[in-house]
Amino acid sequence: MSTNVSKLEDLGHELGEEIADTPAYQRFEEAKAAVENDDEAQEKIAEVERLRDEFVAARETGEATQSDIGKLQQAQNELHTMPVMEEYLNAQEALQNQLEAVNRAISEPLAVDFGGEAGGCCHD
Template sequence: MSIETDTADVTDDSVESLASALGEAITDLPEYEAYQDAKADVEADEQAQERIEEFEQIREEYMVARQTNQADQDDLRTLKKAQRELHELPVMEDYLQAQSDLELRLQELNEIISEPLTVDFGEKAGGCCQE
């Protein structure tokens, strides 16, 4: 897909149109499609869903204990164990790999978009200069 524009013809509408076209093109990337497939597989996997629910409950309990200064090393070990068991499921391993691949590809695109800019396109613009 090749989109060429004369900078003299650039308007807010054309920039928004280009951004929309980029978003649509990203959905056609193999990395995005693999991520969507892996996500659907996780959502359809009963064991993965049970482990996710267990992990979320343990994480929530840990966060509450931490906020009340009642969390200890055993609580942290329990949380890490639940996360490890979740991530060791083959369907989750595939999902996490697909997510990582997509994030890397999006970072590459971010760098290309950011190249002509004085700020990082993907970073949050702060109220002050960032170095």
């Protein structure tokens, strides 16, 4: 049994390496690095995180306002429309689509419906 598990782990590692060599993954890594090295983007990310933290704290005390939501949404919109961030989000979406396709391919031969199994086993 452990030999089969080891083989599956080896295949998983090999699959990960193959995914890392795809254009979608390389595009994502480049876009991520560009965001990490962009001072303006990092400042806007910090602002969004600060506003999100403030909103969460205000919501927990019942003091959140529509103005708080508006400020957070505006900051997020400003961040997402920055060219470097737009490229990152597009690259991230392309990579997620690729990974979902891989996941479907892996799941296809498996005759397991985990949602159906939740209520019990072996229903006719």
